[in-house]
Amino acid sequence: MSSMNPLRRLSLQAAAALVAGLALPLRALAAWNKEAFQAKSAADALKSLGVASSAESKDVVIEAPQIAENGAVVPIEITSNVPNTKSIALVIEKNPFPLAAKFDFAEGAAPYVKVNVKVGESSFVRVLAEAGGKFYSASKEIKVTIGGCGG
Amino acid sequence: MAEPMKIRATLKGDLCDVRVLMVHPMETGLRKDTNGAVVPAHFIQEMTVKVNGRTVIEGQISQAVSRNPVFSFRLNGVKAGDKLEIAWLDNKGERSQTETAIA
Numbered sequence: 001m002s003s004m005n006p007l008r009r010l011s012l013q014a015a016a017a018l019v020a021g022l023a024l025p026l027r028a029l030a031a032w033n034k035e036a037f038q039a040k041s042a043a044d045a046l047k048s049l050g051v052a053s054s055a056e057s058k059d060v061v062i063e064a065p066q067i068a069e070n071g072a073v074v075p076i077e078i079t080s081n082v083p084n085t086k087s088i089a090l091v092i093e094k095n096p097f098p099l100a101a102k103f104d105f106a107e108g109a110a111p112y113v114k115v116n117v118k119v120g121e122s123s124f125v126r127v128l129a130e131a132g133g134k135f136y137s138a139s140k141e142i143k144v145t146i147g148g149c150g151g
Numbered sequence: 152m153a154e155p156m157k158i159r160a161t162l163k164g165d166l167c168d169v170r171v172l173m174v175h176p177m178e179t180g181l182r183k184d185t186n187g188a189v190v191p192a193h194f195i196q197e198m199t200v201k202v203n204g205r206t207v208i209e210g211q212i213s214q215a216v217s218r219n220p221v222f223s224f225r226l227n228g229v230k231a232g233d234k235l236e237i238a239w240l241d242n243k244g245e246r247s248q249t250e251t252a253i254a
Contacts (some may be wrong), residue, residue, distance in 0.1 A: 032196040037213045073217045092215055096181060100215035107228075109200065109207040110166075114223035117215050118179070 037099050042091050042126065045099040049089055054128055054135035057082060062127050062140045068119060071144040077114040080129035080136070085111035087130045094123035119144050153247040160226075160235055160253045167226040167253055169200070171237050172219065179214040194242055195220065201236040202229055202253075229253055 036048035046054075063077035078088055088111055089102040095118070105111050111129065119125070119142055126139040154174040161168045173195065180192025192214060200208035208224055226235075231254055238248040 032211050037196075037211070077223075095215050096179075097213055097215065099213055101210060101212040103211075104209040106205075106207050106209075108202055108205070108226055110225035110227055112223075112225045113210075114221075115212075116217040116221055118217055119215075 033102070036102075037097060039099060040097065042093045042098040045091060045097075046128070049099070049102070049128075051089075051128055051135050054137040057129070057136035057138060060127050060129045060136050060138035062125065062138050064125060064140055064142055066141070067143045067145065069145045071119045071121070071146055073116045074119045074142060074144075075114065075116050076125060078112065078127050080111040080127075080131070082111075082129050082131045082136050085129045085131045087111075088113060089128045089130075090115075090117070091126040091128070092117065092119055092123055093126060095120050153241075153245050156237055156239075156247060156249040158235065158237060158249055158251045160251060162229070162231055162253055165228055165230065167229045169224045169226060169235065169237075170221065171224075172221050173198075173239060173247070174219055175239075175241065177214060177216055177218045177220060181214075192242060195239045196242050198222075198237065198239040200224060200226075201234075201238075202226060203234050204236075 033048060036045050039045035039048055059081040061079045068074040080088055087102060087104045090100045091098045092100050100117050101115060103113050122143045124139045124141050126137060129136045157172040159170045175195050176193055178190050178193040182190045184190050194214040195212055198210040199206050207226060233253045234250060235253050236250040240246045
C-alpha cells in the first residue's frame with residue numbers, strides 16, 4: 001500500500017474533526033473551576049474567581065443557623081436582592097477547601113439557592129454576589145459543635 | 152448511571168420553587184475509613200437546571216456540600232407543563248439527569 005494515500009488521510013482528518021465536534025457540546029458548560037475550588041485559603045479562592053474587591057451589602061442575605069450541632073449538614077439559604085445578580089459564590093472560610101459552591105443564574109432563575117454544606121469548624125461563611133461586574137458580599141458566623149469533616 | 156434525582160417543583164403563580172435531592176456520597180477525600188485509609192474524593196462538581204431546554208442555572212460545587220445533596224432554587228416566568236431538567240456530573244465522570252414537568 002502506498003504510504004498514506006491523501007484521500008484516506010483527508011477522511012481521517014474529517015472523522016477526527018467530526019468526533020471533536022460531537023464531543024464539544026458535552027463540555028459547553030462552565031467547567032469546574034479547579035483552581036478556585038482547590039484553593040486552600042478564602043483569599044486564594046476569591047482571587048481565582050476574579051474577585052479583586054467586594055462591597056459589604058445588606059442586599060445579600062444569608063440565612064444560616066448561628067450554632068450548628070452537626071457540622072456535616074448545615075443548611076445555608078442565600079438570597080441576593082442586588083438587581084441583575086448574575087452569580088453567587090459561597091465561601092466557608094475555615095474549611096480545608098473554602099470555596100463551597102458557585103451558581104450562575106440566567107434569566108428565568110432568581111438569584112437564590114438553599115444548600116446543605118459541611119462546616120469543619122466554627123467559621124465565617126461569606127457570600128459574594130456578582131452584578132454588573134461588581135461583587136457584593138455578606139458574611140455570617142456559624143459555630144459548630146461537632147465538625148463536619150474528618151472521620 | 153447514577154441513581155435518579157428526586158425533584159419537586161411547586162408552582163405559585165408564575166414562580167416555581169424547585170427542590171432537588173441527589174443521591175451521592177460527596178466524599179471529601181480527607182476522611183479516613185476505620186482502617187485509617189483515606190477514602191478517595193468522590194463528589195459532584197457541576198450541575199445544570201434547564202427549563203424547556205434552556206439553561207437557567209449552572210452550578211459548580213465542592214466536596215463541602217453535604218452527602219446526598221439537597222438544593223432549593225426559584226424559577227420565574229414558568230407555567231404548568233414546562234419541562235424541567237436537572238443534571239449533574241461528578242469528579243469521576245459519572246453523571247445523572249432527571250426531567251420532570253412543572254405541575
